[in-house]
Amino acid sequence: MIVGGEPMRPLRPAAEGDALWVIDQRALPHRLQWQRLATPAAVDRAIREMWVRGAPLIGAVAAYGLALQMRLEPSDAALEATAAMLRRARPTAVNLAWALDRLRARLQASRPSHRAALAWAEAGAIAEDDVAANAAIGRHGLPLLQAIAARRPGPVRVLTHCNAGWLATVDWGTATAPLYLAHAAGLPLQVWVDETRPRNQGASLTAWELAQAGLPHTLIADNAGGHLMQRGQVDLVIVGCDRVTARGDVCNKIGTYLKALAAHDCGVPFYVAMPLSTLDLGVRDGLAEIPIEERSGRELTHVGGRNAQGEVVEVQIAPDGTPAANPAFDVTPARLVSGLITEHGLVAADEASLASLAARAARADR
Amino acid sequence: MIVGGEPMRPLRPAAEGDALWVIDQRALPHRLQWQRLATPAAVDRAIREMWVRGAPLIGAVAAYGLALQMRLEPSDAALEATAAMLRRARPTAVNLAWALDRLRARLQASRPSHRAALAWAEAGAIAEDDVAANAAIGRHGLPLLQAIAARRPGPVRVLTHCNAGWLATVDWGTATAPLYLAHAAGLPLQVWVDETRPRNQGASLTAWELAQAGLPHTLIADNAGGHLMQRGQVDLVIVGCDRVTARGDVCNKIGTYLKALAAHDCGVPFYVAMPLSTLDLGVRDGLAEIPIEERSGRELTHVGGRNAQGEVVEVQIAPDGTPAANPAFDVTPARLVSGLITEHGLVAADEASLASLAARAARADR
Numbered sequence: 001m002i003v004g005g006e007p008m009r010p011l012r013p014a015a016e017g018d019a020l021w022v023i024d025q026r027a028l029p030h031r032l033q034w035q036r037l038a039t040p041a042a043v044d045r046a047i048r049e050m051w052v053r054g055a056p057l058i059g060a061v062a063a064y065g066l067a068l069q070m071r072l073e074p075s076d077a078a079l080e081a082t083a084a085m086l087r088r089a090r091p092t093a094v095n096l097a098w099a100l101d102r103l104r105a106r107l108q109a110s111r112p113s114h115r116a117a118l119a120w121a122e123a124g125a126i127a128e129d130d131v132a133a134n135a136a137i138g139r140h141g142l143p144l145l146q147a148i149a150a151r152r153p154g155p156v157r158v159l160t161h162c163n164a165g166w167l168a169t170v171d172w173g174t175a176t177a178p179l180y181l182a183h184a185a186g187l188p189l190q191v192w193v194d195e196t197r198p199r200n201q202g203a204s205l206t207a208w209e210l211a212q213a214g215l216p217h218t219l220i221a222d223n224a225g226g227h228l229m230q231r232g233q234v235d236l237v238i239v240g241c242d243r244v245t246a247r248g249d250v251c252n253k254i255g256t257y258l259k260a261l262a263a264h265d266c267g268v269p270f271y272v273a274m275p276l277s278t279l280d281l282g283v284r285d286g287l288a289e290i291p292i293e294e295r296s297g298r299e300l301t302h303v304g305g306r307n308a309q310g311e312v313v314e315v316q317i318a319p320d321g322t323p324a325a326n327p328a329f330d331v332t333p334a335r336l337v338s339g340l341i342t343e344h345g346l347v348a349a350d351e352a353s354l355a356s357l358a359a360r361a362a363r364a365d366r
Numbered sequence: 367m368i369v370g371g372e373p374m375r376p377l378r379p380a381a382e383g384d385a386l387w388v389i390d391q392r393a394l395p396h397r398l399q400w401q402r403l404a405t406p407a408a409v410d411r412a413i414r415e416m417w418v419r420g421a422p423l424i425g426a427v428a429a430y431g432l433a434l435q436m437r438l439e440p441s442d443a444a445l446e447a448t449a450a451m452l453r454r455a456r457p458t459a460v461n462l463a464w465a466l467d468r469l470r471a472r473l474q475a476s477r478p479s480h481r482a483a484l485a486w487a488e489a490g491a492i493a494e495d496d497v498a499a500n501a502a503i504g505r506h507g508l509p510l511l512q513a514i515a516a517r518r519p520g521p522v523r524v525l526t527h528c529n530a531g532w533l534a535t536v537d538w539g540t541a542t543a544p545l546y547l548a549h550a551a552g553l554p555l556q557v558w559v560d561e562t563r564p565r566n567q568g569a570s571l572t573a574w575e576l577a578q579a580g581l582p583h584t585l586i587a588d589n590a591g592g593h594l595m596q597r598g599q600v601d602l603v604i605v606g607c608d609r610v611t612a613r614g615d616v617c618n619k620i621g622t623y624l625k626a627l628a629a630h631d632c633g634v635p636f637y638v639a640m641p642l643s644t645l646d647l648g649v650r651d652g653l654a655e656i657p658i659e660e661r662s663g664r665e666l667t668h669v670g671g672r673n674a675q676g677e678v679v680e681v682q683i684a685p686d687g688t689p690a691a692n693p694a695f696d697v698t699p700a701r702l703v704s705g706l707i708t709e710h711g712l713v714a715a716d717e718a719s720l721a722s723l724a725a726r727a728a729r730a731d732r
Contacts, residue, residue, distance in 0.1 A: 029685040192691075195666060195683075197563055197587040203666070203684040211685055219666055219690040221563040222589050223621025227696035230623065230653060255589025257596065261627040287596060300561060300569070300585055303669045305681025315671025315681050317561075318569040319395035319577055324585040325558075330593035 001166045001180070003032070003212050010057055010167050011127070013064065017120045018071065020064040024051045025167060029208035030306045037061075040069040040082045047089040047096070050199070054168020055242045055278055056134070059099030060127045062086045066103050067119035074115035079107055091291045092251060092329045093242035094280040099126050127170045133275040134172035136343035141178025141238065141273065144341075145187055148235045155188040155216065157235045159225055162196040162253035163205035164240025164273060174240040174273035176209065178341065183215050191217040192234060194225060196253060198299040198326060222255050226262035237263050237270045238341070244272070244279050248334030248349030249286025254327055260336040269338040272349070276342060276361050279354065286331035297324030367532045367546070369398070369578050376423055376533050377493070379430065383486045384437065386430040390417045391533060395574035396672045403427075406435040406448045413455040413462070416565070420534020421608045421644055422500070425465030426493040428452045432469050433485035440481035445473055457657045458617060458695045459608035460646040465492050493536045499641040500538035502709035507544025507604065507639065510707075511553055514601045521554040521582065523601045525591055528562040528619035529571035530606025530639060540639035541604040542575065544707065549581045557583040558600060560591060562619060564665040564692060588621050592628035603629050603636045604707070610638070610645050614700030614715030615652025620693055626702040635704040638715070642708060642727050645720065652697035663690030 001008060012021040012034075019038040026049075027033040035051060037043045043065030046052050052061050069082040083100045090096060106122050107115050148156045162168075164175035172180060183189055191210055196202035203219055210217040220228070228234050237259055243251040250256070250272050263270035283289040301318040318324070337349035344364075347357050367374060378387040378400075385404040392415075393399040401417060403409045409431030412418050418427050435448040449466045456462060472488050473481050514522045530541035538546060549555055557576055562568035569585055576583040586594070594600050603625055609617040616622070616638050629636035649655040667684040684690070703715035710730075713723050 195563065197561065197589055200683050203688070207688045208685045211688065217689070219663070219684055219688050221620060221666060221692070222587070223563055223619075223624065223696075224691065224693055226623040226627065227620060227658070227693050228691075230697070253589075254587060254593060257592040258589065258624040258628055261592065261631055262624055265627055292593070297585070300587060303671060303681065303683065305669060305683040307673070307679055307681050313673055313681060315669065315673050315679060317566050317669065317671040318585055319574045322569070322573045322577065322585050323583070325590065325594075326587070327590055327593050330589075331596070 001171065001209070001213065009171050010052065011061055011064070011170065013124065020061065020068070022046060022052050022061060023167070025053060025205060026051055027312065029204050030312050038068065039072070040065045040086065043068065044085055044089050047086070054163065055093035055095040055240070056130045056169040056174065056275060057167070058090060058093060059095035059277060060123070060130055060170050062089065062096050063099045063103045063123035063126045066100060067123040070107065070115040070119040074112040076112070079104065090293060092293045095277045098277045102126060130170040130275065130277070131172065133277070133343040134169050134174055134177045137174055137273050137275065137341050138172055138177030138181040140345050141271070141341040142181050142185070144236060144271065145178055145182045145189070149187050155190040156182070157190045157192065157233060159192040159194070159228070159234045159237045159259065160206065161194040161202065161239045161256050161259055163201040163209070165206055165209040167205050167209060168240060174275060175238045177273065178238065179215060180213060183213065189216060191215060192225065192228060193217050193219050194222050194255070195219055196255065197222055225259050229262045229266040229268050234268050237268060239272055241272050241274050241278050242329055243290055244274050244340065245283045245286045245289070246281045246354055247284050247351045248337060248340070248354060250332040250334070250337055250349070251286055251290045251329050252332065254330050257330040257332045260332040264336050270336060271338055272340050274340045274342050276344070279358065281358060286333070290331060292330070293328040295326045295328050297326050299326055300324040367537065367575070367579065375537050376418065377427060377430070377536065379490065386427065386434070388412060388418050388427060389533070391419060391571060392417055393678065395570050396678050404434065405438070406431045406452065409434065410451055410455050413452070420529065421459035421461040421606065422496045422535040422540065422641060423533070424456060424459060425461030425643060426489070426496055426536050428455065428462050429465045429469045429489035429492045432466060433489040436473065436481040436485040440478040442478070445470065456659060458659045461643045464643045468492060496536040496641065496643070497538065499643070499709040500535050500540055500543045503540055503639050503641065503707050504538055504543030504547040506711050507637070507707040508547050508551070510602060510637065511544055511548045511555070515553050521556040522548070523556045523558065523599060525558040525560070525594070525600045525603045525625065526572065527560040527568065527605045527622050527625055529567040529575070531572050531575040533571050533575060534606060540606045540641060543639065544604065545581060546579060549579065555581060557581060558591065558594060559583050559585050560588050560621070561585055562621065563588055591625050595628045595632035595634050600634050603634060605638055607638050607640050607644050608695055609656055610640050610706065611649045611652045611655070612647045612720055613650050613717045614703060614706070614720060616698040616700070616703055616715070617652055617656045617695050618698065620696050623696040623698045626698040630702050636702060637704055638706050640706045640708050642710070645724065647720070647724060652699070656697060658696070659694040661692045661694050663692050665692055666690040
């Protein structure tokens with residue numbers, strides 16, 4: 001996407017192939033700060049501590065991490081150990097495992113001496129495939145917005161949760177891709193941005209992205225979405241996802257389930273933008289089978305932001321010693337999902353449709 | 367309730383009858399700071415700017431505001447003008463109008479020269495009636511908790527939203543009254559405290575209250591409640607309310623509706639603690655008829671807290687110029703409410719039950 005007139009992605013492979021530059025998303029929206037990651041350990045830390053986040057992005061970044069290992073030491077043992085380390089960096093999004101598995105399979109089939117160059121190229125291919133998938137999600141989601149615009153005057157009002165924008169992917173975003181295409185096509189939009197506690201990815205990342213693109217948006221508390229839907233102020237919900245099961249249960253940022261319930265109760269369509277890399281046919285029951293990351297309670301008791309002096313600092317909002325629980329994701333049952341917007345088109349959130357989608361995608365790959 | 371070994375209420379009438387002291391709740395949990403309010407204008411400001419908040423508390427404080435006016439100037443004109451001003455301080459909670467109407471009716475029937483003393487005494491009676499109502503709500507809610515404790519070992523896990531604790535009332539709280547009674551009776555409890563964005567009344571007030579009482583609690587993001595209910599980690603939801611309609615629709619802090627939906631979806635009982643002063647038989651359809659206060663977007667874009675130097679400051683979390691919408695309340699339809707816990711006992715959230723409750727209460731008053 002374009003930031004300050006320049007094309008930008010959240011990751012930039014060094015031309016020398018010896019490092020990956022990433023936007024340190026912890027500093028946004030206050031500073032656009034790049035970090036150079038030159039070792040698998042640095043990549044592991046950047047994923048774990050959420051310098052980079054978003055299911056598709058952490059997949060691509062992890063692939064570069066494994067590629068950096070191949071440059072340092074391309075043995076089978078190093079390949080397996082590094083892939084295992086990176087896979088553990090975060091537990092919920094399946095894209096991390098998906099990207100590492102894809103790269104690992106290519107590398108296992110090649111001689112160690114060839115692995116460094118091959119891995120770098122394949123990490124690049126994983127990144128470009130993500131860009132293409134998201135652009136296709138945009139094209140397939142666009143008609144949903146156009147249909148609403150055709151029904152009545154005024155902007156199409158879309159609610160989104162967390163950040164499933166270009167910062168969460170290699171480019172375009174998943175949930176935002178249809179929005180960016182619609183905006184470019186001149187369709188009037190109004191985006192409700194859930195602030196997305198406790199890490200405020202909506203307030204700090206999605207609001208920043210949409211402002212850069214000149215896309216009209218309004219920040220709301222996570223608590224407000226149901227109220228807006230009750231009052232007929234939301235035409236459509238589009239969210240991203242971290243893992244979708246074989247039967248269509250959607251694991252996404254904590255709070256997504258509550259918005260899906262409200263959408264269902266208010267008759268508002270609830271769509272999930274899902275690149276195929278986020279589909280995990282190995283699990284069926286999302287609630288029972290997807291591991292939910294539990295993060296530090298400090299994310300709740302303390303909030304980071306910019307003070308009056310322009311410094312980025314943390315303030316404590318809860319009493320000293322307050323215990324806090326911080327599950328980072330929840331699971332929205334398939335029954336609450338109106339449809340999945342994939343790079344292969346709209347798909348129903350049910351077992352048969354997803355199996356057929358996977359089969360079609362496998363044929364297209366051959 | 368007891369704070370640091372001392373009995374405490376959020377308001378304290380001056381012995382001289384010339385002022386009302388209130389806890390400035392904006393400073394909690396970082397400082398326990400009292401403010402002296404000596405004029406109706408000061409009371410109006412304290413309600414408007416949420417130095418005091420909580421439906422029952424603002425009713426009692428407004429009554430003292432009108433009483434202070436009677437000391438300054440007890441004419442009919444001053445009575446009407448001050449009552450009208452205070453009534454407009456906040457639009458959603460009906461207790462404000464209820465308390466002013468009760469006091470105004472008494473004063474209208476008396477000679478101006480008698481009004482100052484009468485008003486002060488009646489404001490005190492309104493406050494004491496609130497304490498008694500909340501204690502009764504506690505007694506009527508307690509069996510709900512005891513029944514869960516009797517069914518299985520371990521603590522009874524209650525989720526609450528916002529602050530419907532003693533800080534929101536004159537004493538005991540509404541939603542918390544059963545919890546404090548249960549805790550005193552030795553029933554093991556675990557309270558999930560929604561942080562309650564954007565003003566964080568859960569994180570700053572409810573967590574503080576429960577900690578003072580030694581009542582086990584865990585702070586969570588507003589986004590997390592649905593997830594916990596899905597996983598069977600919530601036995602019961604109890605919230606307060608700002609206005610309940612004749613047919614049982616419940617207006618309460620923004621986000622309550624989302625929790626009610628999740629409770630309904632997960633089979634978790636959803637109770638509302640309602641003193642009769644919060645029932646508004648003059649409205650039926652909560653969604654159509656209750657005015658919802660829209661507060662400043664700054665409550666979303668900026669967060670107050672304590673910095674590393676121990677100073678209470680504000681930090682900005684969203685990009686400069688981010689538009690924000692901030693509805694402060696939402697309406698939970700009666701169909702999602704398991705029951706209302708009132709000072710007269712448990713009542714179903716439906717028109718017939720509420721009419722019968724009101725009739726019973728009117729007979730008891732006679």
